[in-house]
Structures are given as C-alpha cells and as structure tokens.
Amino acid sequence: MGGKTRRKLWSGRFSGETNRLVEVFTASLPFDARLFDHDIEGSIAHCRMLDRQGIIPPADAARIVEALGGIREEIRSGAFRFVQTDEDIHMAVERGLIERIGPVGGKVHTGRSRNDQVSTDMRLYLRGEIGDILTLVAGLQRTFLDLARREVDTILPGYTHLQKAQPVLLAHYLLAFREMLERDAQRFAECLERVNVMPLGSAALAGTSLPLDRKYTAKLLGFRALTANSMDAVSDRDFVAEFIFDAGLLMMHLSRLCEDLIIWSSGEFGFVEIADAYTTGSSIMPQKKNPDVAELVRGKTGRVYGNLVRVLTILKGLPMTYNRDLQEDKEPLFDTVDTVKASLMVLIGMAGNLGFNRQRMLEEAAKGFSTATDVAEYLVTKGVPFREAHGIVGRLVAYCIAKEKGLEEISLREFRKFYTGFDDGVYAVIPVKKAVNARVTLGGTAKREVLRQIQEAEKKTGPGPRARGTGKRQAK
Numbered sequence: 001m002g003g004k005t006r007r008k009l010w011s012g013r014f015s016g017e018t019n020r021l022v023e024v025f026t027a028s029l030p031f032d033a034r035l036f037d038h039d040i041e042g043s044i045a046h047c048r049m050l051d052r053q054g055i056i057p058p059a060d061a062a063r064i065v066e067a068l069g070g071i072r073e074e075i076r077s078g079a080f081r082f083v084q085t086d087e088d089i090h091m092a093v094e095r096g097l098i099e100r101i102g103p104v105g106g107k108v109h110t111g112r113s114r115n116d117q118v119s120t121d122m123r124l125y126l127r128g129e130i131g132d133i134l135t136l137v138a139g140l141q142r143t144f145l146d147l148a149r150r151e152v153d154t155i156l157p158g159y160t161h162l163q164k165a166q167p168v169l170l171a172h173y174l175l176a177f178r179e180m181l182e183r184d185a186q187r188f189a190e191c192l193e194r195v196n197v198m199p200l201g202s203a204a205l206a207g208t209s210l211p212l213d214r215k216y217t218a219k220l221l222g223f224r225a226l227t228a229n230s231m232d233a234v235s236d237r238d239f240v241a242e243f244i245f246d247a248g249l250l251m252m253h254l255s256r257l258c259e260d261l262i263i264w265s266s267g268e269f270g271f272v273e274i275a276d277a278y279t280t281g282s283s284i285m286p287q288k289k290n291p292d293v294a295e296l297v298r299g300k301t302g303r304v305y306g307n308l309v310r311v312l313t314i315l316k317g318l319p320m321t322y323n324r325d326l327q328e329d330k331e332p333l334f335d336t337v338d339t340v341k342a343s344l345m346v347l348i349g350m351a352g353n354l355g356f357n358r359q360r361m362l363e364e365a366a367k368g369f370s371t372a373t374d375v376a377e378y379l380v381t382k383g384v385p386f387r388e389a390h391g392i393v394g395r396l397v398a399y400c401i402a403k404e405k406g407l408e409e410i411s412l413r414e415f416r417k418f419y420t421g422f423d424d425g426v427y428a429v430i431p432v433k434k435a436v437n438a439r440v441t442l443g444g445t446a447k448r449e450v451l452r453q454i455q456e457a458e459k460k461t462g463p464g465p466r467a468r469g470t471g472k473r474q475a476k
C-alpha cells in the first residue's frame with residue numbers, strides 16, 4: 001500500500017485533516033481488499049441498472065463499466081496502487097475509477113451507500129465460499145463412504161464413556177461421520193438461501209428517491225430475492241453469525257473425529273496409523289510421530305467458536321441501523337472461511353490415507369465382556385425379564401473376573417449355576433462377529449444394515465477423491 005495522501009471522497013464538509021492514527025484505526029482496507037472482485041461485480045451491475053433506468057447516460061455507464069473492468073485486472077495483477085486515505089475497498093475502487101475517467105466515475109455511487117454496498121459485497125463473497133465449502137464437505141463425505149466400503153468387515157470396539165461398550169463395524173463408525181457432515185451440508189445450504197438476498201438499493205438506511213430497479217440489479221447479480229426493508233438490510237449481519245455458527249458445528253464434528261484419531265493412534269490403542277505425510281516429528285524425541293494435524297483441527301475449532309462470539313457480541317448493543325462497529329464482522333468471517341476450508345482440505349487427504357490395524361481392533365473388541373448384553377438378550381429370548389437377565393449376566397461377569405476367564409470359556413455347568421435355563425445356544429451369541437451381525441435394527445451395526453446405509457449414502461453423495469489405503473497396516 002502506497003503512502004500517498006489525497007483528499008477523501010467524503011471530505012466536502014470537512015475543513016481539517018484526519019488524524020493519522022485515526023486513518024489507520026478506521027481503515028478496513030488491509031482486510032476487506034479481498035472483497036474487490038465482488039465489490040466491482042456489484043458496481044458493474046448497479047451501473048448497468050442506472051443506465052437502463054435512464055438515471056445516468058449510456059455513454060457514462062459504458063465508460064464506468066469498462067474502467068471498473070480495468071481496475072479489476074489491475075488489482076488482480078497487483079498493479080493497482082492503493083493509498084493510505086482509501087479507508088476501505090469501496091473507496092479505493094471509486095477513487096481509482098475517478099482517477100481513470102474523471103468526475104464521471106463519481107456517478108457509480110448514485111443511489112447507493114457503502115452501507116448497502118458492503119452488505120451486498122459480503123453476501124456475494126459468502127455465496128461463493130459456501131459453494132466451495134459444500135464441495136469440500138461432499139469430498140470428505142465421499143472419503144468416508146469409500147473407507148466404509150473398504151472396512152465393511154472390520155470390527156471395532158465401540159465405546160461409551162470411553163469404556164469398551166459393544167463391538168461395531170468400523171464402517172458403521174465411519175458412516176456416523178458421513179451423517180454428521182450431511183446435516184452440516186444441509187445447514188450451509190439453508191444459510192446460503194438467506195445469504196443469497198440482495199440489500200443493494202437500500203442506500204444508507206432509507207432507500208432512495210431515484211428510480212432504481214432493484215429487481216434488475218438482483219437478476220444481474222444472481223440474487224434469488226431482495227431484502228424487504230431498507231433499515232433491516234443495512235444493519236443485518238444475521239447471515240454472518242449464522243454462517244459462523246454452521247461452521248462451528250462442522251468444526252466440532254471434525255474435532256471429534258480428530259480426537260478419536262489422536263487417541264487411536266497412541267501406542268496404548270494402536271488402532272490406526274496416520275500416514276507420515278499427515279504427521280510431524282519432535283525436535284527432541286527421535287522416536288516420536290505426532291498427530292499434529294488432528295490436534296490443530298481440534299484447536300482451530302476453538303478459534304471458530306471465538307469468531308462466533310466476536311460477531312454476536314459486536315451485534316448485541318447496536319442501535320438501528322448501520323454503525324461502524326459492523327466493520328468488525330469481516331475478520332472473524334474471513335478467518336472462519338479460511339479455517340474451515342483448510343481443515344476440510346487437510347482432513348480429506350489425511351482420512352483417505354488412514355491405515356487401520358484390523359487385528360488389534362478385533363482383539364480389543366473381544367475384551368472387556370463386550371458381548372455381555374448379547375447374553376442378556378439371549379436370556380430374554382428364553383422368557384427371562386430383561387432386568388433379571390441383566391442381574392444374572394452381571395453376576396456371571398463378576399464370576400468371570402474372579403476366575404480370570406472370558407464368557408466363552410465358561411462351561412454350561414457354570415452357566416447353569418447362574419440360571420438353570422442356559423443351553424448350548426449361549427455360545428452362539430458370544431463371539432464378537434455374531435454380536436455385531438445380530439444388531440439388525442434399522443440404523444444398527446449389522447453388516448446387512450451397514451451395507452444398506454452405504455447404498456443409501458451412495459445415492460446422496462457425489463463423486464470425490466477416492467480413498468487410498470496405505471496397505472501397510474491392513475495386511476495384518
């Protein structure tokens with residue numbers, strides 16, 4: 001940014017210069033410059049509408065539109081000279097326009113205020129970013145779905161309270177995350193509907209006396225609707241808060257996945273190996289391979305939550321309508337977009353390259369009396385009330401612990417000490433694979449059900465990066 005100072009575009013009623021610190025303090029250009037493309041797109045559409053309505057002459061409109069295109073190229077290539085007094089991207093573009101084509105450039109701001117302009121820019125920007133995020137979410141869903149297909153026979157100990165609970169299929173676990181992402185995608189798509197509404201034409205807060213055709217501008221910009229109230233339009237940042245909330249929920253899901261991967265990749269669990277490309281080493285301990293990527297996704301979740309609180313707090317005490325506080329919405333929004341996109345991109349790569357230690361998961365799944373519930377349910381089929389069955393199996397487990405035996409090692413005679421009605425059939429329900437496949441409830445973990453879930457998901461999930469296993473660990 002150059003240090004050149006010029007008179008400000010709004011300086012008419014001022015006789016004194018702006019304090020230097022104030023100039024820096026109030027400037028948003030260092031961060032809102034990223035809106036330049038959308039700002040120019042909005043200005044071009046506005047100008048076309050002004051021309052069509054006969055508010056400005058066609059020749060002026062043509063010069064403005066052409067010059068705006070030139071400025072866009074200059075900003076893209078880095079040739080555009082921003083100056084200290086530009087304040088924000090809207091002023092920078094308008095100043096550049098007037099420098100290029102003279103006072104006629106000042107006609108671009110006819111019937112418009114930066115208040116409706118900035119909200120329009122933000123909506124145009126966010127519309128594109130939500131589109132990108134939806135594509136990335138679908139990519140991660142695709143990765144999970146491909147992994148689920150690959151791991152459809154892999155047994156995983158399922159946990160509650162981080163205590164071994166019941167065996168499940170690893171595919172079932174992976175599909176759980178696909179479901180969470182499905183809801184995240186739905187939320188973003190709904191948010192997009194509310195983002196895709198045009199405030200332009202609301203001017204400063206009250207509308208304008210000039211005969212604008214807002215519908216035409218909206219059509220040019222591809223907005224699905226117009227804001228209905230000009231005061232609401234210039235003061236509303238619901239869409240920013242809503243987007244960050246949706247992003248926060250998505251990050252929470254990613255964070256929980258990462259938490260599992262961190263635990264599972266520890267020596268104590270040893271369920272998964274994260275590929276070298278997605279781990280880092282220690283500066284002192286040569287043996288270390290750390291899950292930093294997963295940890296950072298977990299950490300960055302806090303950052304997105306913080307952004308949500310920032311925006312909600314900025315909004316809570318604002319008198320109607322526009323207040324400069326609203327300029328503070330940009331950094332949390334941009335930071336959220338960047339964080340979410342980076343997290344999704346890195347996770348797509350990391351998840352697709354996970355190597356699962358199937359043998360170890362199977363061994364662990366069989367431990368800890370994980371099929372005790374199946375024995376209780378077997379007793380239910382013999383007519384025992386569930387609560388009693390629960391008590392019988394509970395005492396059986398205590399007996400097994402004392403004898404240091406697994407349920408499968410208990411003889412029928414021993415079983416009958418706890419309940420006389422036990423028969424050979426009990427041995428059929430104890431193996432983990434049997435237990436898994438018995439859970440045929442809709443949405444349960446039986447292979448049959450999981451294959452059905454995969455089929456359903458396949459209908460909803462678009463193509464994406466194919467999962468590539470490392471092959472190393474899976475051979476076991």
Ligand code: ARG
Nearest residue numbers: 028088114115118324326327
């Ligand atoms: N940079 C400002 C923002 O981001 C643009 C709107 C300024 N409007 C005003 N009346 N000062 O909110």
